[in-house]
Amino acid sequence: AEDPIISRFQQYLQINTAHPSPNYHQAVDFILSQAKSLSLQSQTIEFAPNKPLILLKWTGKNPTLPSILLNSHTDVVPVEPHKWSHPPFAAAIDSANGNIYARGSQDMKCVGLQYLEAVRNLKRFNFEPLRTIYISFVPDEEIGGHDGAEKFANSEVFDEMNVGIVLDEGLASPDESYRLFYAERCPMWLVIKAAGAPGHGAKLYDNTAMENLLKSIESVRRFRASQFDLVKAGLKAEGEVISVNMVFLKAGTPSPTGYVMNLQPSEAQAGFDIRIPPIADQASLERRIAEEWAPASRNMTFELGQFKQKMSVYDENGRPILTAHDGSNPWWALLEGAIDKSNRRFGRPEIFPASTDARYFRLKGVPAIGFSPMANTPILLHDHNEFLNKEEYLKGIEVYESIIKAFASFAAETEKDEATKDEL
């Protein structure tokens, strides 16, 4: 009985939805055909042209209760096919160990289809949800989600869904414990630019663009090391420090044979991917950028928010964007209980080190938990030879069945509503 399940996963993985030209329409056709076989209501919405978002609905017995949203993205990151041991869109299975190789096998086509397979099984056992369950397949997560989850979370459609809890992606775990995420670092993409006097390549003089930029890079590196040291010493988790990584360097005067060697250029720039946890002081980092990393006194300028990536770690009320993971959030205990029931372990709640669509839902005040059921699995998202083991995939379906059952059967509304009922 497991073969059709795996072959459906393979079919989804075989659709090339890699940027910069994801084949979204083929993915939509596939998901819609699955939805039809499950008798789920479906809707395709283009918040931006040619960027379809699919919204599936399984209506609950009490549709007035806040609903459950199971979110996944349909796009994947690009590949360097010749560096893979198996073609990245073949979804080949290594018969020796059952590993399924494909871009998206971990990030996150697995999760999207596991939701559907879990629903298939629950329907087969005639489970009837009390709460309405929505399943969304969104485009463009890998390029920031602006035309996908961001527009969706800010839409009337979303308001009308009255979502009480969102599940979104997490990370694989090399050990036996699943990882759970209550928040994520927010991206801040920075380009710093240095200017200086050009001159002969043989001349030693102050204030060259290159020297000015290098001073900044040294300063960035000291900060990077100070953050990384906290992680290495075990004092902070990966998601709890500010990461800064230089991702490009651009300078020099091009010539037909390469670069002009005896000319010191008048401009130089460097790009940095910065990620800030919601527990950090973002304003003080921005001061550091202006005063230390790109000081005007050294002929430097900077641009924050390259490719529209600059988020605030705070919401409009100045509160850090995170989902409660204590007793005040009943969904957390339900999730842990459901995983427990499936005989799987889980670790302490963490801050996701990169960024996901969950931030757009959290920003709307809706709790969102990052979770991808992949234990005993090396973390290979965005890497070559991304794979997920067949058995681990099947186990994940069972875990989602348990979670969906627990979430969809949760009868209490909020503490406040309970109190009101008691008074009546």
Ligand SMILES: CSCC[C@H](NC=O)C(=O)O
């Ligand atoms: C910052 S917008 C791009 C989102 C992307 N998400 C997953 O890898 C990331 O780089 O974190």
Ligand SMILES: [Zn+2]
């Ligand atoms: Zn992802």
Ligand SMILES: [Zn+2]
């Ligand atoms: Zn990704």
